[in-house]
Amino acid sequence: MTQSGKTPAQAVVKLAMLDADEVDDIIAWLEKDIRPHLKPDVSRYARGRQRVWFGVEPPLDTETNYSQPFRTGLARLDVVAGIFQQHVPASSRFKDWQPETALVSVGGNIAAHRDATYADAWSLGINLGRCVWSIASERQAARPDFHMNLTGGEVFMFNAKHVHAVTQAADDRWAINAWRFASGPTAQERNIPGRLAEFRAGR
Ligand SMILES: O=C(O)CCC(=O)C(=O)O
Numbered sequence: 001m002t003q004s005g006k007t008p009a010q011a012v013v014k015l016a017m018l019d020a021d022e023v024d025d026i027i028a029w030l031e032k033d034i035r036p037h038l039k040p041d042v043s044r045y046a047r048g049r050q051r052v053w054f055g056v057e058p059p060l061d062t063e064t065n066y067s068q069p070f071r072t073g074l075a076r077l078d079v080v081a082g083i084f085q086q087h088v089p090a091s092s093r094f095k096d097w098q099p100e101t102a103l104v105s106v107g108g109n110i111a112a113h114r115d116a117t118y119a120d121a122w123s124l125g126i127n128l129g130r131c132v133w134s135i136a137s138e139r140q141a142a143r144p145d146f147h148m149n150l151t152g153g154e155v156f157m158f159n160a161k162h163v164h165a166v167t168q169a170a171d172d173r174w175a176i177n178a179w180r181f182a183s184g185p186t187a188q189e190r191n192i193p194g195r196l197a198e199f200r201a202g203r
């Protein structure tokens with residue numbers, strides 16, 4: 001992986017590189033079992049991307065609408081948790097991290113954005129194709145300044161509250177991103193825990 005400068009530790013923590021056979025196996029599974037579930041992305045920042053949520057689909061709140069519910073996602077979150085557990089180094093501070101939701105997507109660049117209120121800051125990225133993956137090294141910065149040329153197989157944690165973007169994505173680039181749900185002051189203000197409890201009570 002070539003990149004610009006030193007990895008900013010407050011924005012990105014690299015965990016592992018999957019070998020080519022494993023990447024091929026995961027992509028074969030995605031193409032066969034997951035592609036039929038894909039829908040066009042509704043996010044403004046990800047036009048052209050196809051995506052499906054695993055586990056629980058979180059509400060993508062906007063500044064004017066934060067009353068939408070959590071919804072049931074595809075029951076495959078265990079596969080993502082398994083890939084993470086197999087590759088997170090025993091010495092990593094993320095060793096005991098477990099995803100609560102995952103977004104599986106293919107195709108399309110992703111414009112610079114911070115993740116919505118539902119998302120806890122530290123998020124998992126499993127990159128499965130060619131792209132330039134960029135993130136701001138500082139929380140307040142409006143634009144990414146750190147760029148990674150990814151080829152497929154990279155497993156990393158990143159701070160999703162730092163502005164990040166994907167450019168030069170190959171049409172057949174899959175990505176798996178996973179999050180835990182936020183519970184801090186902003187999430188409380190937007191009733192994320194309450195909406196999650198409502199969803200769990202309704203199942
Ligand atoms: O495709 C990626 O690796 C990043 C996706 C992303 O930032 C998002 O879905 O919020």
Ligand SMILES: [Fe+2]
Pocket residue numbers: 113114115160164
């Ligand atoms: Fe994001």
